Amino acid sequence: MDRGKIIEFRAPNAKRAADGGKLMNRNEALDHVKDILNNRGEDYGDAFLNFERIAVMWSVLQNHPVSVLDVAQHFISAKQARLVESPDHIDSWIDIIGYAALAIEMLGELDEQEDHD
Numbered sequence: 001m002d003r004g005k006i007i008e009f010r011a012p013n014a015k016r017a018a019d020g021g022k023l024m025n026r027n028e029a030l031d032h033v034k035d036i037l038n039n040r041g042e043d044y045g046d047a048f049l050n051f052e053r054i055a056v057m058w059s060v061l062q063n064h065p066v067s068v069l070d071v072a073q074h075f076i077s078a079k080q081a082r083l084v085e086s087p088d089h090i091d092s093w094i095d096i097i098g099y100a101a102l103a104i105e106m107l108g109e110l111d112e113q114e115d116h117d
Contacts (some may be wrong), residue, residue: 033097047102048109072103
């Protein structure tokens, strides 16, 4: 991308939902995210524990502390960066909702950990 050049944003036709059906409304999108998060939990285990592992690895690689919330923010940022190229890619929007929901859940878990310390 050329610096200083105005980025032209296109208004492409929206893509169909992942299952090939119609585009989702907000409630359908939220239900879809719930299904994804529940299925991912079966595949990858507890999200908080997984984000803790990632945070530890990134902390070592970056030589500074990284929290589970930092991990969620980085994942959301990666999806936002992809949306610059493909703003109509529904899966990226769905993933952002999912990462935000996980971050909210993790806030509660972090709060509970503080209460026990």
